[in-house]
Amino acid sequence: MGTGQRAAYLIAVPDSPPPPAAPPSLAVLFGSFFSVGMLGFGGVLPLARRMIVEQRRWLSAPEFSDLLSLCQFLPGANIVNLSVALGGRWHGPLGAVVALAGLLVAPIAVVIGLGAVYLRWRGVAPVAHGFAGLSAAASGLVLATALRIAGPLGGKPRALAVAAVACAALALLRLPLLPVLLVLVPASIALNRRGA
Amino acid sequence: MSADSGTLATLGALFAELSMLAVGGANALVPEMQRRVAAQGWMGPSEFAALFALAQAAPGPNMLVVTLVGWRVAGLWGALVATGGFVVPSGVLTYGVARLWQRFREAQWRRVVQAGITPVTVGLVMAAGLLLCRAAITDVPTLLLVLATTAVLLATRLHPLWLLGAGAALGAAGLL
Numbered sequence: 001m002g003t004g005q006r007a008a009y010l011i012a013v014p015d016s017p018p019p020p021a022a023p024p025s026l027a028v029l030f031g032s033f034f035s036v037g038m039l040g041f042g043g044v045l046p047l048a049r050r051m052i053v054e055q056r057r058w059l060s061a062p063e064f065s066d067l068l069s070l071c072q073f074l075p076g077a078n079i080v081n082l083s084v085a086l087g088g089r090w091h092g093p094l095g096a097v098v099a100l101a102g103l104l105v106a107p108i109a110v111v112i113g114l115g116a117v118y119l120r121w122r123g124v125a126p127v128a129h130g131f132a133g134l135s136a137a138a139s140g141l142v143l144a145t146a147l148r149i150a151g152p153l154g155g156k157p158r159a160l161a162v163a164a165v166a167c168a169a170l171a172l173l174r175l176p177l178l179p180v181l182l183v184l185v186p187a188s189i190a191l192n193r194r195g196a
Numbered sequence: 197m198s199a200d201s202g203t204l205a206t207l208g209a210l211f212a213e214l215s216m217l218a219v220g221g222a223n224a225l226v227p228e229m230q231r232r233v234a235a236q237g238w239m240g241p242s243e244f245a246a247l248f249a250l251a252q253a254a255p256g257p258n259m260l261v262v263t264l265v266g267w268r269v270a271g272l273w274g275a276l277v278a279t280g281g282f283v284v285p286s287g288v289l290t291y292g293v294a295r296l297w298q299r300f301r302e303a304q305w306r307r308v309v310q311a312g313i314t315p316v317t318v319g320l321v322m323a324a325g326l327l328l329c330r331a332a333i334t335d336v337p338t339l340l341l342v343l344a345t346t347a348v349l350l351a352t353r354l355h356p357l358w359l360l361g362a363g364a365a366l367g368a369a370g371l372l
Contacts, residue, residue, distance in 0.1 A: 037256045041357045044257050070297050073310060075218045076286020077259040084287040085294040096291050100283060107256020108263050112275055114250050115264050122246075126368045131246050133367025136338045137360045138249035139328035140345025142223055146322040147350060149314075159315035166319025170227040171326040177217050177228035181316070185219070189312030 023090040024056065026098050032056060033083050033102035044079045044103075058086065079103065162188040203270045204277045206236065211262055211281035218286065220317025222259040226324035229265070238269050245331035253360045259283075337372045 024032070032051055040047045045068075053064045071081035080100060087099030121127040153159040166184055169175045210232055218225050230244045239247075247268060251261035259282060266278025333339045345359045366372055 039255060040257070041255050041355070067294070067297075069310075070294060071290060072221075073306065073313075074286060074290050074293060075216050076283070076290065077218065077222050077257050079257045080259065080283050081286060081290040084290050088291045088294060093291070096287065100287065104256065104279065104283070107254055107260055108275065108279060111251055111254040111256070111260045111263055112267050112272070114254055115247065115267055118246065118250060119268070126370070129370060129372055130364045130368035131249070132332070132334065132338060133341060133363035133365070133372050134253060134360055135242070135245045135249040135328070135332040135363075136341040136367075136372070137345045137363025138252045139245065139325060139332045140342045140363075141252060141349060141356050141359065142226070142321065142328055143325035143342070143346045144349035145223060146318065146325045147346070149321060150318045153315060153318060156315075159318075162315035163319035163322065166316045167322040167326070168319075170320060170323035174227075174231060176231070177225075177320075178213075181217060181219065184316050184319075185312060188316050189309055192311045192315065193308050 024058070026091060026095065029087055029091070029095060030098050030102035033087075033099045034106060036079075037103040038106045045082075048079055048082060052086070156192070158191045159188075162191060200270075204273060207266050207269060207274055208277045208281040210236075211266070211278045212285050214262075215282045215285040216289075219313055220320050222257070222261070223324050224317050224320035226261075227320065227327050229261070230327055233265055233269075236269075238265070241327070241331035243268075245328050248328060249332075249360070253357070253364075335372075341366065341372065 036044055036048050036051055049064060049068075052058050053061050059067065067085055068078070068082060071078045071085060074081055080103070083099040083103045084096040087095035087097070089095070091098065118127075118131060122131060150160075150163060153163060162184060166180065169180045169184070170177065214225055214229060214232075217228065226248065230241055233239050233244055234241065244265075247264040248261045251264050252258060254260055262282045263275045263279045267275035270277070329342055333342055341363055345363065348354060348359060349356065
């Protein structure tokens, strides 16, 4: 398809999936996930979506949503699972490792550098107070995330009750996570199955 | 970088276990992670909260607190072992399941399970927020900063990094 043709096609049907891209080489796979890892602040998923769906056109928007829902369903960090699934789809286990390494290598180096600064200078008053402010802001960030994802549970008293029990078990009673999950997840599935 | 193999094995096993318990993303794991590193005698809640905050301020996925905990406990090898322990079990599972996914992605049971997991995740992330607050709020100014950050994030689309930077700057300037 020529460029002019493609442009016309895109204008006519903007939501149609673009033609599938060829499988990327290992180097491109590494580089793409490297840039996502390096540039993604405060949540990598939006950047990953832009790269995978819009820039590289590796997946259509529905394909991406489908793969993401799998990665959210399985345990582990979503973006980690996503890089493994995509890398593995084209290049088997090696592709999975390459995509994952691309995603993590730069952030690991940066975070260790920040950690070194913290450990070296935390005895100095301005640095210690800076970290106190950073910690307060970060806990506000997690609170805001919790409230935002709690929003959709608003009209569902049984779902809210499950959330409240989970929160109390972990934050107040300080119970271990494994037994809490073993009890609450099946109970929650039984209680909330009608809404599914 | 010296690290004894017993500590590395403990780190790897702990984060491999947490990997399989991470049903609601990395934030939902914070209460368990904080509890376990304290039980090992590795660090208290306020140091954990500082490392968590650092991981939020760095680029990349928000699971990086795992890397930082490993690094703090056992240096570079600790960072690599903790990170590997956390990504390998769930990664292997994802790799395997992604190939079979077409068979059951439309299955009703998957939606039912997801609808059950979501409220649990909400509760876990809320617990994470409360525990981090308990560690980070030491006086009235830090309390106000937590409340202001939460309110601004809920009311606006401001990038979180601005608020993290503002919190650190206010602290460093001696205003907290």
